Amino acid sequence: MTGFRHFRYGLPVFFLLTSNCMADVNQPGQTRTPSVFETKPLGMDHQDPIEIDPTLTLGQLIDITIEKYPDRLIGEALAQEAEALSVRADSWFAGSNALYLDYADDTVTNGRGYSDADAKLEFTPWFWGQRSAAQGIASHAHTSAQKQSAVMRLEVAHLVREALWSMTLADIRLQQAKYTLDLSAQLLEKVRLRVELGDLARTDLLLAESEYLQNRSLYNQAEAEMMHTRKNYANLTRITRVPPNFNERQSPIDSIREDHPFLEAINALIDRKRATIEWAKTTDTINQPKFNIGAQTSHSPMGGGTSQTAGIGVVIPFGHSTYDAPEIAAANLALNSVLAQREHMMRTLEKNLHEAEHALELSRAELSIAHELKQIAEAHLKMTEISFASGEINLLDLLKIQARSLEALRNAKEQEVKFQRNIALYNQAVGVTP
Numbered sequence: 001m002t003g004f005r006h007f008r009y010g011l012p013v014f015f016l017l018t019s020n021c022m023a024d025v026n027q028p029g030q031t032r033t034p035s036v037f038e039t040k041p042l043g044m045d046h047q048d049p050i051e052i053d054p055t056l057t058l059g060q061l062i063d064i065t066i067e068k069y070p071d072r073l074i075g076e077a078l079a080q081e082a083e084a085l086s087v088r089a090d091s092w093f094a095g096s097n098a099l100y101l102d103y104a105d106d107t108v109t110n111g112r113g114y115s116d117a118d119a120k121l122e123f124t125p126w127f128w129g130q131r132s133a134a135q136g137i138a139s140h141a142h143t144s145a146q147k148q149s150a151v152m153r154l155e156v157a158h159l160v161r162e163a164l165w166s167m168t169l170a171d172i173r174l175q176q177a178k179y180t181l182d183l184s185a186q187l188l189e190k191v192r193l194r195v196e197l198g199d200l201a202r203t204d205l206l207l208a209e210s211e212y213l214q215n216r217s218l219y220n221q222a223e224a225e226m227m228h229t230r231k232n233y234a235n236l237t238r239i240t241r242v243p244p245n246f247n248e249r250q251s252p253i254d255s256i257r258e259d260h261p262f263l264e265a266i267n268a269l270i271d272r273k274r275a276t277i278e279w280a281k282t283t284d285t286i287n288q289p290k291f292n293i294g295a296q297t298s299h300s301p302m303g304g305g306t307s308q309t310a311g312i313g314v315v316i317p318f319g320h321s322t323y324d325a326p327e328i329a330a331a332n333l334a335l336n337s338v339l340a341q342r343e344h345m346m347r348t349l350e351k352n353l354h355e356a357e358h359a360l361e362l363s364r365a366e367l368s369i370a371h372e373l374k375q376i377a378e379a380h381l382k383m384t385e386i387s388f389a390s391g392e393i394n395l396l397d398l399l400k401i402q403a404r405s406l407e408a409l410r411n412a413k414e415q416e417v418k419f420q421r422n423i424a425l426y427n428q429a430v431g432v433t434p
Helices: 004-010 058-065 074-090 128-198 202-237 262-281 321-389 393-429
Strands: 096-104 115-122 290-300 305-313
Touching: 058 202, 058 305, 115 321, 128 262, 128 393, 202 393, 262 321, 305 321, 321 393
Parallel strands: none
Antiparallel strands: 096 115, 115 290, 290 305
């Protein structure tokens, strides 16, 4: 079947049961109270309409959904972080620079006129291997951000696929409920006429009326579920348009490959965590080697006059490995946590693929059976209606056979939708997006 073809039947239209179809079964001279079957089904006040957009494709729909999907903010933040890391790696210095100014004199002591002024500029150069470590973190951060974007697209594709096929199933059930309601209304009219002619007992009329009421209730429930799925779709995508066709071809991929978006994303994250360990081994903001250059001006009133000097200095820390160890250990812990997540993810992906394969295989078999049952049900229903019209079977038997036949018809339509839906879910399991 073609995707979403059931929407071409238009919005659900409530079955209007006109009063002239309902004959008066009261005895002559009696006052008759209008029956509930002579009133219009109230139904729902709103319909949550969905329109078919001939220019919209499934891939475009996913892109539109992503534009307003909340997790896009996380992707933007990851991209900003990667850019900031690149700026740091491209910097001339490993850390911030500092300007030190110092002035002293003897004004508050003996007041002899001594003064001393110092100025130093301190900067933090890249240590051996440190800049390459910073560049490694920046590069892996960019890759990780890109892979996370692919993961988000796959996750959104899953939500969109589920929403579309849930709407399709709900519409199928609504159309079938409408068909069943129409049949029960027609049967009610036939029974009413035969009761008036004395061909059937009034108990049969009560039975037909009860059946009609139940079917009208089922129709209302189906319509409510249809509107629920439409609202869910609009809430997810932020639009009320659907593509005319969103059937998918089954992917030839039959296993979880390394290019699966989830695996690529977590592998990129693992590479970043490893780069973070290398950064931790070469970096210590407290014990980072530093250089400084400066000048000093001194004034002495005891004949020394004013003297000016310049100098260069270096700070070389030692023994900092003891203090770096906790940071390196924390980086190792973060790495092993992600490695464990990868193992869990691989098992989950394999499980999901197995379930998708099984569901698709089962759906294919059920679809074949459903089509055969549909043909039998249609023939059986026609024969049963003829038998009831000729008085060969009673109303209760007709209703039982009719219910079983209508269930077979509904199941055949649903299996067609479920088969297409399971193809989409299989593609989802192997990591394929439109």
